[in-house]
Amino acid sequence: MSRAMPSRPLRRIKGMILKRMPLMVTCEEFESFILAYLEDELPRRQRVVFEFHLKICRECRDYLAAYRRTVELGRAAFADPSAAVPDTVPEDLIAAVLDARDA
Amino acid sequence: MGVGCRLRMPNLPRRSETLFEKDQTGDRDSFDDAALVEGLRTGSARHADHLVRTHIGPMRAVARRILGGDAFADDCVQEAFLKAFRKIDGFEGRSSLKTWLHRITVNEALMKLRALKRLDERPIDLLMPEFDENACRIEAAWPTLATTEDILERESTRALVTSKIRELPDSYRIVLLLRDIEELDTAEVAKLLDITQGNVKVRLHRARSALKKLLEPVLRGEVE
């Protein structure tokens, strides 16, 4: 499995392009937009910039895919009925709740 | 404002009433919210029994997600029901009874966490994404990304997911739980935790990023 990362000089060129070209943001700026993007709260122009970065940056694309999968996984792990508390709640707990009410 | 509940003095039913009503029915009743609330306001034991049996399962699940262990969670559920019985007169029906009870339980669990001094502010810097000096992301390639179904299908990897969520520092874990899993909105979470909405968003994003880092081996399909 390849874990290849662009070498440092390549990343430097990439960084310079992202910093200087119009309509571009750095990966760090992209990072700060992620939540707003996913919540559909980015103004139109920033959304265009965000999506353009996504097209040209393999690292951020991969990162965002894994990030989204993480969110989905967290939700599903708890929503999964077999992971939830079993339906059988101990009778003594129910009794304790009702007794406390009567007290 | 903190998470404390403002309580009015309890309006508890007389013993004799509850005994009387217990005789009326044997099996499980079915009430809609309005009928249930109406009954609870008169102090009906039958309605109280129904309320508890209908909602205790989900409430216990929330308490466990937030507090972990059974003992604290069951304590929390008891307190939550007690508050619900006391505050039923103030229930305005703007949300469902289920949602109302869910909020009370979350509130109660957070108070317990605070009492246990577990809402600590451990840093999660080490789990944050990395950037080089040119603000470029450092991220190893992801040739494969395991599907949610694949991961949750196996008992071992599913358990790993929930245990990694528990590993997050509380102040981040709680925001992730409340927003992503309990599905509260940003404003509600901000109010419950007494922090700004901006702060909720920052913590949510960091919590997700940290969890992504913790789950990397699973997501890459490297864990059997």
Ligand SMILES: [Zn+2]
């Ligand atoms: Zn990038």
